[in-house]
Amino acid sequence: MKRFRLEIRVTPRPGLLDPEGKAIQNALHSLDYERVLEVRVGKLLYLDVEAASKGEALDGAEAMCRRLLANPVTEDFEIDVQEATEETVPA
C-alpha cells in the first residue's frame, strides 16, 4: 500500500452560466485589472488515499467522481494523481 495524493478539479460545464466567475471578473475590473477577459470558478479537491498502485488510485478517484464528487448534469472533472511524498503529506 502506498499513499497517493489526488488533485481533482471539478469545473462547471462549458455553456453553463457562472455568476460567481462573472462577479469576480467585475470585481477585478473595478480594481483596475481591465485585462481579465474571462473568469471561471471551479472546485478543487485534494484526496489523500491509500492504494496499491497509481492506476488503482486513479480508478478509485474516477468512480468517486462519478458517484458523488461531480454532478454529471452540470460539472466536468479532471484528476491528477501523484505518489505522496513527505512534502505533499499535509501538516
Next chain:
Amino acid sequence: MKRFRLEIRVTPRPGLLDPEGKAIQNALHSLDYERVLEVRVGKLLYLDVEAASKGEALDGAEAMCRRLLANPVTEDFEIDVQEATEETVPA
C-alpha cells in the same frame, strides 16, 4: 499582447478546520472508500488575461490573489500560467 490562461488554486491554510473536507471524507467512507485518508477542499479559478509576457501575467495574478482572490487570513494560493491556445480558450 498575448492571451494567457491562469489556473489559480486557492486552498485553506493547513491546520485550519475544513468542515467540508471532513464531511466529504465521511461520505466517501460510507460509500466504502475506506482508504481515503484525508480530504481538503479548495477553490479553483481560471482567469483568461491579456499580458505582454508570461511573467507579466503571473505578476498580475499574484497581485489579484493578494488583493481579492484569496483571503490572506485563511487561504494560500498557487498559480500556473500558460499561453492560451485554441484549445484552452473556453467555449
Next chain:
Amino acid sequence: MTDRPDSTGVLTVPSVMPREGDPPITAELVEEHGLSPSEYDRVLEILGREPTFTELGVFSAMWSEHCGYKNSKRLLSLLPTTAPWVIQGPGENAGVIDIGDGLALAFKIESHNHPSAVEPYQGAATGVGGILRDVFTMGARPIAILDSLRFGDLDSGRVRYLFSGVVKGVGDYGNCVGIPNIGGEVFFDRGYEGNPIVNAMCLGLMKAEDLIKGEAEGVGNPLMVVGARTGRDGIHGATFASEELSEDSQARRPQVQVGDPFTEKLLLEASLELIKSGHITGIQDMGAAGITSSASEMAGRSGNGVEIDMELVPVREPGMTPYEILLSESQERMLVVAKSGSEKAVRDILAKWELEAEEIGRVTDDGLFRVREGDRVVAEIPSLPLTEGCPTYEREGIESEEIRELRCADLTRFNEVDDDQSETFLKLIASPNIASKRWLYGQYDTTVRTGTAVRPGGDAGVVRLRGTRRAVAATTDCNGRYVYLNPRSGTLAAVAEAARNLVCVGALPTAVTNNLNFGNPLKPHIYYQFRESVLAMAEACKLFETPVTGGNVSFYNETDGVAIYPTPVIGMVGVLEDVDHITRHAFQNEDDTIILLGDNTDELGASEYLYVMEGLVAGEPPSVDLLGERGLQHAVLAMIQDGLLNSAHDVSEGGLACALVESALGEGERRLGVQVTLRDALPVLPLLFGEAQGRVVVSCDPRSADEVLRHAKRHGVHGRAVGKVVPSDEGFRIDGRATSLEADIEILAELFFGAIPTLMDGAGPS
C-alpha cells in the same frame, strides 16, 4: 483514567512539574500574558509557588477581561437582576425567565467584534455559533436569533467587504442550523470605521423544569468533551510568546476559528437529548478560553474540583501541548459532566448524532483544577480563586474635553432654515441608517420553524409559542452616537427605545441582556463612558421593571488608539399574552386616522440629519423622560390590548418624517400614502427630522380615534390626530406651519428599498 490511582485521594497525586521545553517564567512572559505585577503576586499567593507555563496560560485566560470582568464587575453589580419572573439571573451561560404557561425563555447576547474585524465571515459565523450554544446548554431549544451590527460608512470598499462578509456569516450559520433571524439592527457611522461591532443574540424556549446548569456536580462523575475535535484555533495571543514570531509561525497557527454549523446542528440536537435523558448533571459550552474556562467554571460554581487529562482530549492535529489544548477555542465543542455509569449512554446519544464523546477526567472533592498530561500533573490550581479571585478594579473616569465640546456645539444656526426640505428628505430616506435593511435580512432565513409572526423589518421580532395563545418579542437597540455625546442620556435612550419597540408590537417588556461595547477602559474618558452608561442602564431597567439577566462586555474596541462610539447594546425581550395583540409598524388601511403620541421638540443634536447633511456628530442627544416614557408605553399597550390600533411605530433615527415613510411603505408590498398636518411652533428641521424620544405613530379606524386619545390622556400622554392614511397615488405630504414636504410614494419606495442594494452592488464576492 481507570488504571490510575483514585484521583480524589490527594496523597496519590504527584506534584506539579514544568514540562520539558516550557519557557521559564520571566517578568516579560508574565506581562505578555496580560497579568500586571500585582495580579501575578496574587497568583503566587494562590499557588504558594511559581506557576508553570501551562498554569500561567490558564491564569492569563481566566483573568483576562473577557472571562474575569476585572474592569467591569463592580459596576455591573449595580444592575437590577431580580424579579419574580427571573428564574436565572447573571452567572450562567444565559439568563432565564418565566413566560407563563409553564414555559421559560433563555436568552443572551454576545459579541464577536475582534474576530469579525480579522475575518468577517468566520468571525460573525462563530459568533452566532457561540450564542446558540450558550442557550441550548441551558436546556432550551433556540427559537430566534437577532444581530446587532455597526460598521463605518458604506462608501469605503473595506467597510463593504466587512459588511457583506459579516452578514453572510451571520446568515449562513443561523440558516444552516435552522434558527430564524427575527431582528436586530445595523448602523453605519465613521465612528466604527476600523472596528466593526458584531453582537448576536439568541432566544431559546424550554419547560421551566428542564433548566440545567453548568456545574460540575457529584464527586467521581466523569467529564466528557463532546462535539468537534480540538485544534489550534484561536489560541490566546499569548501563545506566541512561547516562540519567535515569524511568517512561518503565523502561517502554521491560524488564529481564525472556522465555524461548522452542520456540526453545531448535530450538537444542538444531541445536547437537548442528553439533557432530557437525565444522564448528565452539567453541561457547558466551550467558549472563550475553551476547556480551561468551561472546566474551571463548572468546578468553581459547584465548589468541587476537577481533574482532566490532556492526553485524552481528541485533537485534530498531532503534537499539541497541554497549553494549546487548554486554551484552544475550536468551535462546536461542549463539556459535559455525566453521571457515573452513564458514560456509554452519553456516548450512544452522541453517536446517534454522528458525534464523539470522550471522557477526559472526573469531578473531585479537593476543590482543585488539576490538569494532567498522562502521568505528569501540569497544572493544579484552586478552582474558586481561579474563577472568582481575579482582582477587580474601579478606574478613574473623566469626560473627554473634546467630546464635551462637540456636545456643547452651537446648533442654533439650523433653526434658521425654513425653505423646502424635500431634497434633504429624499437624502435622508436613502441614508443606509434609515433605508430598508432588506438587503441584509433577505439573506437570513426568517421563517424556518414556522413560528415567526413578525419578521425583521418591524419594530421588534415576534415568535408565537405553539400550543399557547402567547408569543415572545425581542429587539436590540442602541444609538452609539447618542451615547458618545452623552453616555447617560444615550443609554437611557437605548433602554427606552428597546422597551418602546416591544410595546409597539404589543409585547410587555420583561427582561434585558446587554452587550457593552467600549474602548480601552484603562483610559479615563472611556471608563467615564462605561460608568455613566452602566449607571444609566441600572436606573432605566429598574424603572421599566426589566431586570438584566446577563450580558457581555467587550472592551478595547479601538484602532490606532481611537475608540468606537461607546455602544451598550440593549437586547430586550417581551411577552404577548395573546397573539391577537400582535401589531405591525405598517399602516393597514386607507382613511385610517394617524395619531401622534408624545411631544415633538426642538432637539436636533446627534441626529441622522446632522450626520448626513453636515457630516456632523455633535449636539446634545435627545433627552429622555423616563416617567413620561413609561406612561407612553403603558398607553400604547392598553390601546393595543383593547384592539384599537391598526399599526404602531416608534419614532427614531430620521425623526417623524422618516417614521411616517416607514409606516407608509411597510415591507413594500402594499404601499399607502400619507397626509399629515403639524401645528407645532417649532423650527422646521427638528420638527421633521429631530429625534425627540418618547414618540409613537399609531393608526386606527377613524371611529376609534377618540377612544385612542382618551387612553392617551388617561396615561398623561400628549396625543393628537395629525392626519390620515391615503391611497398611494395621493402621495406623501406633511404640512407644517412654515413648511410643507411632498413626495411621490414610488420614488420614496425606490430610495428606501434601493439604497443599500445600490451601495452594495459590485461589492465583489465574499
Next chain:
Amino acid sequence: MRVAIVTFPGSNCDYDLYKCIQLIGGAPEFRWHRDVELGEVDVVMLPGGFSYGDYLRAGAIATMSPIMDAVKDFAKAGGPIVGVCNGFQILCESGLLPGALLRNRSLLFASRDVLLRVENTSSIFTQEYEAGQILRMPIAHAEGNYHADEETLHRLEGEGRVLFRYTDAEGKAVDSANPNGSARSIAGILNEAGNVMGMMPHPERAVEPILGSEDGLGLFTALLSRFSPLETA
C-alpha cells in the same frame, strides 16, 4: 394519511413539515437517514434544511444515506414523494427528478415571500388549486437556480411537468419575479410518472394566517384527500 418525513443530519424543516401534517389531520412519522425501511406509509416527504451542511453540493451527500434506497423503491412503486427546498435538491441529485439546482444568480442566500403561479392542476399534488392561481409562500435558499438542458426543459413543459413558476402579482413570469435565476422561472416540477415532486418554496411555512399565508395548505390537503384522513400512528 401516514407520512414518513425523512430527517438527514442537518435537515431543519422536518419539524415544520411534521406540524403541518398534524395540522391538516394527517399522521406524520419521522424516519432517520440511517433507517433502511420506510414502513407502512402513504407519502414520503424530504424536508428542507442543510443536509450534511450543504457541503460539496446541496443535497449531494444525502443521496448516499441508507434510507435513500427505500425512498427510490417507494418512488418506483408509485408512492407519492414530496421534496421541499433541500428535499428538492436531494431528489435532483439522486436522479428521481431531472436537472440540478445551482447557486442563486445573485450569489446570495434568498429569504423572502415569492409569488407562484400554479401551472398544472391535474397532478396529485396540485389538484386542489385552480389553474393559474397565484400562491404566496416563503423561499429560503442559496441554491435554488433550477437548471436542465434544453431538451429536458422542453419535455418538462410539454408534458405539463412544470408545477409552479415564479411570477409577479399579475401572474407574469417576469425576470424581476424570479428570485434565483431558475430556467423558465421554474419553482417546482414533477417526475415522468407523476408521483414525485420537488419545489424550492416552502408550502409548509404558509399554512396559517399568523404565518402570513395559507396558500401552501392545498398541496397537503390534496394528498390527504387521496388517503383515509385520520389514521394515527
